[in-house]
Amino acid sequence: MTNNQAKLMQGNEACLEGAIAAGMRFFAGYPITPSTEIAEGASERLPMVGGKFIQMEDEIGSMAAVIGASLAGLKAMTATSGPGMSLKLENIGYASLTEIPCVIVNVQRGGPSTGLPTSPAQADIMQARWGAHGDHPSIVLYPASVSEAYSVTVTAFNLAEKYRMPVILLMDEVMGHMRERVVLPDAKDLQIVNREKASVPPEEYLPYKADPDGGVPEMPAFGEGYRYHVTGLIHSENGFPTTDAKKTATLLNRLMKKIDNNLDDIVKYQEDSLDDAKIVLIAYGSTARSAKSAMDMAREQGIPVGLFRPITIWPFAEDKVKEIAGKAEKIIVPEMNLGQYRSEIERAVAGKCEVIGINRADGEIITPEDIYEKIKGVL
Amino acid sequence: MTSNLVKNYFRMDKLPHIWCPGCGHGIITRAVMKAIDELKLDKDKVCIVSGIGCSSRASGYLDFNTLHTTHGRALAYATGLKHANPDLEIIVITGDGDCSAIGGNHLIHAARRNIGITAVAYNNNIYGMTGGQYSPTTPTGDKGTTAPYGNVDKVFDICTLAQAAGASYTARATVYHAQLLTKLIKNGILNKGFSIIDAVSVCPTYYGRKNKKGDAVKMMEWLKDHAVNVSAATKLPEEKLAGKFLIGELYHNPQPEYTEEYKKIIESLRRG
Amino acid sequence: MSSTEIRLSGSGGQGLLLCGIILAEAAILDGKNAVQTQSYGPEARGGASKSEVIISDGDIYYPKVRKPDIFLALTQEAYDKYVGSISKEGIIIADQSVEVSDVKCAKIYCLPILDTAKNDVGRIMVANIVALGTINEITSLVSPEALERAVLNRVPKGTEELNRKALVAGKEICNNK
Numbered sequence A: 001m002t003n004n005q006a007k008l009m010q011g012n013e014a015c016l017e018g019a020i021a022a023g024m025r026f027f028a029g030y031p032i033t034p035s036t037e038i039a040e041g042a043s044e045r046l047p048m049v050g051g052k053f054i055q056m057e058d059e060i061g062s063m064a065a066v067i068g069a070s071l072a073g074l075k076a077m078t079a080t081s082g083p084g085m086s087l088k089l090e091n092i093g094y095a096s097l098t099e100i101p102c103v104i105v106n107v108q109r110g111g112p113s114t115g116l117p118t119s120p121a122q123a124d125i126m127q128a129r130w131g132a133h134g135d136h137p138s139i140v141l142y143p144a145s146v147s148e149a150y151s152v153t154v155t156a157f158n159l160a161e162k163y164r165m166p167v168i169l170l171m172d173e174v175m176g177h178m179r180e181r182v183v184l185p186d187a188k189d190l191q192i193v194n195r196e197k198a199s200v201p202p203e204e205y206l207p208y209k210a211d212p213d214g215g216v217p218e219m220p221a222f223g224e225g226y227r228y229h230v231t232g233l234i235h236s237e238n239g240f241p242t243t244d245a246k247k248t249a250t251l252l253n254r255l256m257k258k259i260d261n262n263l264d265d266i267v268k269y270q271e272d273s274l275d276d277a278k279i280v281l282i283a284y285g286s287t288a289r290s291a292k293s294a295m296d297m298a299r300e301q302g303i304p305v306g307l308f309r310p311i312t313i314w315p316f317a318e319d320k321v322k323e324i325a326g327k328a329e330k331i332i333v334p335e336m337n338l339g340q341y342r343s344e345i346e347r348a349v350a351g352k353c354e355v356i357g358i359n360r361a362d363g364e365i366i367t368p369e370d371i372y373e374k375i376k377g378v379l
Numbered sequence B: 001m002t003s004n005l006v007k008n009y010f011r012m013d014k015l016p017h018i019w020c021p022g023c024g025h026g027i028i029t030r031a032v033m034k035a036i037d038e039l040k041l042d043k044d045k046v047c048i049v050s051g052i053g054c055s056s057r058a059s060g061y062l063d064f065n066t067l068h069t070t071h072g073r074a075l076a077y078a079t080g081l082k083h084a085n086p087d088l089e090i091i092v093i094t095g096d097g098d099c100s101a102i103g104g105n106h107l108i109h110a111a112r113r114n115i116g117i118t119a120v121a122y123n124n125n126i127y128g129m130t131g132g133q134y135s136p137t138t139p140t141g142d143k144g145t146t147a148p149y150g151n152v153d154k155v156f157d158i159c160t161l162a163q164a165a166g167a168s169y170t171a172r173a174t175v176y177h178a179q180l181l182t183k184l185i186k187n188g189i190l191n192k193g194f195s196i197i198d199a200v201s202v203c204p205t206y207y208g209r210k211n212k213k214g215d216a217v218k219m220m221e222w223l224k225d226h227a228v229n230v231s232a233a234t235k236l237p238e239e240k241l242a243g244k245f246l247i248g249e250l251y252h253n254p255q256p257e258y259t260e261e262y263k264k265i266i267e268s269l270r271r272g
Numbered sequence C: 001m002s003s004t005e006i007r008l009s010g011s012g013g014q015g016l017l018l019c020g021i022i023l024a025e026a027a028i029l030d031g032k033n034a035v036q037t038q039s040y041g042p043e044a045r046g047g048a049s050k051s052e053v054i055i056s057d058g059d060i061y062y063p064k065v066r067k068p069d070i071f072l073a074l075t076q077e078a079y080d081k082y083v084g085s086i087s088k089e090g091i092i093i094a095d096q097s098v099e100v101s102d103v104k105c106a107k108i109y110c111l112p113i114l115d116t117a118k119n120d121v122g123r124i125m126v127a128n129i130v131a132l133g134t135i136n137e138i139t140s141l142v143s144p145e146a147l148e149r150a151v152l153n154r155v156p157k158g159t160e161e162l163n164r165k166a167l168v169a170g171k172e173i174c175n176n177k
Helices: A011-022 A036-049 A059-071 A082-098 A125-130 A146-163 A173-177 A245-260 A285-300 A318-327 A340-349 A368-378 B004-009 B025-038 B055-061 B074-084 B096-102 B104-113 B158-165 B178-190 B204-210 B216-226 B258-271 C016-029 C076-085 C113-121 C124-139 C144-154 C160-176
Strands: A006-010 A024-029 A052-055 A075-080 A102-110 A116-120 A139-141 A166-172 A179-183 A229-231 A269-272 A279-282 A305-310 A312-314 A330-335 A354-359 B046-050 B065-068 B089-095 B117-123 B169-174 B195-200 B227-229 B245-252 C003-011 C033-038 C048-056 C070-073 C091-095 C107-111
Touching: A006 A011, A006 A146, A006 C016, A011 A024, A011 A036, A011 A075, A011 A102, A011 A146, A011 A166, A011 A173, A024 A036, A024 A059, A024 B074, A036 A052, A036 A075, A036 A173, A036 B258, A052 A059, A052 B074, A059 A075, A059 A082, A059 A102, A059 B074, A059 B104, A075 A082, A075 A146, A082 A102, A082 A125, A082 A166, A102 A146, A102 A173, A116 A173, A125 A166, A125 A312, A125 A340, A139 A146, A146 A166, A146 A179, A166 A173, A166 A285, A173 A285, A173 C033, A179 C016, A229 B055, A279 A285, A279 A318, A279 A368, A285 A305, A285 A330, A285 A368, A305 A318, A318 A340, A330 A340, A330 A368, A340 A354, A354 A368, B004 B025, B025 B055, B025 B089, B025 B117, B025 B178, B046 B055, B046 B074, B055 B065, B055 B089, B055 B117, B065 B074, B074 B089, B074 B096, B074 B104, B074 B117, B074 B258, B089 B096, B096 B104, B096 B117, B096 B158, B104 B117, B104 B158, B117 B178, B158 B169, B158 B195, B158 B245, B169 B178, B178 B195, B178 B245, B204 B216, B216 B227, C003 C016, C003 C076, C003 C124, C016 C033, C016 C048, C016 C124, C016 C144, C048 C076, C070 C076, C070 C124, C091 C124, C107 C124, C107 C160, C113 C124, C113 C160, C124 C144, C124 C160, C144 C160
Parallel strands: A024 A052, A024 A075, A075 A102, A102 A166, A139 A166, A229 B065, A279 A305, A279 A330, A330 A354, B046 B065, B046 B089, B089 B117, B117 B195, B169 B195, B227 B245, C003 C070, C070 C091, C091 C107
Antiparallel strands: A006 A179, A102 A116, A139 A312, A179 C033, A269 A305, B169 B245, C003 C048, C033 C048
């Protein structure tokens, strides 16, 4: 299959192809709408490239199997939607603490609970940040086109490998199911990051030894001669449990600093017509597409509207949002939830300008007209 | 004097272990090490995967690739490890609550797939680490801190459960029958598919004390008096078996192993 | 920048999803941009389902159809349910079994799509491909070459002739009228 040819592709399919291009060779999942096409595709494609697929008995088991496979040295992924995501959180927390690279795709549908299985939503924004218990870092990415479903999935794997942590890729039902024209990059043009293997012999290896100021420890695979211990208990550099307060603090601080010290590398976004914008739309995922259309409609009427589209949802692009708040008069945040990201934006804006939400959690997507009407309404 | 088994297979600097005096878990752990030693397994290829609970602390003491996972999930983690790299020798150390309550679903499905994992269930009939709550293997009528008036629940037989779900090897021994236990673990490892060994342990601290079973020695004696080898049982009249339980190799029926079957798919696609 | 919104509707199982995919792929073969979405959710139940395509020379952001320029209805239920938002300049193409209402649009065609599939081509299951032939004959949405290639790329092996025949039959029912 030649890549650099225009073709029609579904969001879920592009996500899978991106994952395979990034080197994903293990997928464990459980059927759930609207993400199932990713599992179906993985079951077909992975054995073709020598990879492994498994349909586990439940969502918890699939997350566990992904972590096990990653420890065995394979790049591993799972895909799910809200109810499944809730079940995976236990082991996502485990992957955070034990620093096991993996990618979790959540194609969001209406919630809470079983909610609206076949309708889009963006209401797992806060779950993606704080779902697992305890303090932990998160990297959460959100593409807005089929083409980006491919490229951002590659990025998700790269960040997972580089920072040794679970990375969540959010999509929504619209993103997952829509088909659109894509021109995929050549595999040789992709930048692929692989985890650092051990640079010392086994007798000198300490599985969690790293610069306390945000360093990332090296990670040989199980079976490569480094017989180390991995535990979900708080552990010291040698990997074994500790309850020592100082060691606990050192570990948790290092996990957070892995992210905080590398924001420039991790935080990705798209800016559109912000320079003269009096009104700035902040939108992500499929809603950003409506926002873009609304912005064009407003610009045609001479209304100076700009669009800021976070691709990295977490960590939050705080500095950038503060900068926008210093220049714009109003920020409008359309999202298919009841104001989850808006609350974070309001925190960063801290009253410097007005923040207005456009919110829907009824399974319907926010249209360009909805946003355009709001723009006119706040003028 | 430290035995060679301990020297060769334990992380000496991680000892002493956390288990109470009289706990049977040390005997089971020794049996697992003895089985590995007798089979001369490559330490670098052995992965010990455990869940949460008293039993599951064993992984930290053992000098292999060791993975101490979340409660009940050891078999699911182990499935990922084995599927990703079938050359690894995976031994899961779990407890009665870990594998038959919170992890019950993973147990039946690991058995159903007949994936090449050997699970050793350290079965002490109680949740020890949290202080003595009744588990799915606490005999009906017995007490736990959450069954102050006696346990109403019926009991899971871990081997029968696993066999019904598709395990190709099931066996049971007790901490009194340590040599048999070693032999059964060895045979479980040699079986290509999913094997489970119900290793009946004793918890004098919680289960014993709550149920007035006496000290560890008394509890060991009870195991000796109530275990009947499966080969002897066939010759015994039914009344002699009342109140007894079976030990030995309970079921062995080699079946295609999961990762080998999956490998065939990969190879067929490569040829195609 | 020209952009065309197409809504394809009928009952579940008539292959409208595939119909939309083929149309979008044909547009891409012609060097245009295309987005295809399908209705999931409550509106997919009760027998009526739809697949939507937007074809444009430029970028397409909002992916859903708002005011269809072309509306296909193979069943009454689908017609009644989805005709409402038709564009004033829109074209309706309905199976002749559909009783069309008095709606404001440019043109309404009622054609024997289902009958043609069943009787002339011989398989009711190719009604979606017959419909594609009809739609393209009336609207010239995509080039006939691209449409044929897109159809042949997507249909099961061994059914190429049948589908080619369906495409031609769909085209011809316009001329017979």
